[in-house]
Amino acid sequence: MLTALHALLAGFLVIAGAAFFFVGTMGLLRFPDFYTRVHAVTKCDALGAGLVLLGLAIWSGPDGEGVRIVALIALILVSSPTAGHALARAAFRTGLKPWTREETRQGGGYESD
Amino acid sequence: MTEWSLIPLFWGVLIFLLVNAFACLWRGLAGPTLPDRILAANVIGTKTMVVLVLLGLAREQGIWLDVALVYGLLSFTVTLVASRLLETGRLKGAWRQ
Numbered sequence A: 001m002l003t004a005l006h007a008l009l010a011g012f013l014v015i016a017g018a019a020f021f022f023v024g025t026m027g028l029l030r031f032p033d034f035y036t037r038v039h040a041v042t043k044c045d046a047l048g049a050g051l052v053l054l055g056l057a058i059w060s061g062p063d064g065e066g067v068r069i070v071a072l073i074a075l076i077l078v079s080s081p082t083a084g085h086a087l088a089r090a091a092f093r094t095g096l097k098p099w100t101r102e103e104t105r106q107g108g109g110y111e112s113d
Numbered sequence B: 001m002t003e004w005s006l007i008p009l010f011w012g013v014l015i016f017l018l019v020n021a022f023a024c025l026w027r028g029l030a031g032p033t034l035p036d037r038i039l040a041a042n043v044i045g046t047k048t049m050v051v052l053v054l055l056g057l058a059r060e061q062g063i064w065l066d067v068a069l070v071y072g073l074l075s076f077t078v079t080l081v082a083s084r085l086l087e088t089g090r091l092k093g094a095w096r097q
Helices: A004-030 A034-060 A066-093 B007-030 B034-059 B063-087
Strands: none
Touching: A004 A034, A004 B007, A004 B034, A034 A066, A034 B034, A066 B034, A066 B063, B007 B034, B034 B063
C-alpha cells in the first residue's frame, strides 16, 4: 500500500539522484583533464544511482522488486569506486600527466612518445 | 484512499537520464585520451543500468531488474578489464591521443 509519505519520499529521492547525475555529466563534459573528470564522475554516479535506486526501493516496498533493487544498490556502492580507482591508477601508471594551472590550459595529455 | 502514482515521474527521469547518457557519449567519442573513453563507457553503463530499473518499474515487468543486475555486473567487469589492459600496456599506440 503506497501512502502519500512513501510517494513523496520516493519522488524526492529520485529527483535528487537525477540532479546528481546531471552534475556528474557536467563534470565529465567540462572539467579540464582525466583526473578531475574521474573525481567528478565516480562520486556523482555512485551517489546519483544510489539515491535513485533507494527511492525506487522505497516505492516498490519490501515484498517484490525492492530486494533486487537493494542488491543493485550494494553492487553500485561496491563497483563504482573500485572501477574509478582502477582506471585512475592505470592512467597514472601509464604516464598520464595531471593538469596544472601553471602550464597551458590544454594540458593533461600523454607525453608525446 | 487516493492512489499515488509516480509512473510519469519515472518516465521523465528516464528520458532525462537518456539525454545525459548521450551527452556523455560525446566525451567517449571526442575524449582526448583513452582513459577518458573508458570512463565515459563506465558512466554510460551506470546510467543505462538505472534506466533499465526505471523501465522495469514503469512498465511493471520485473524481468528488467534482472537484466539491470547482469548489465551492471558486465559493465563493471568491462571497466576493470579495460583499465587492467591499459595498465599492463596492451592498449596503446594510435589510441594514446
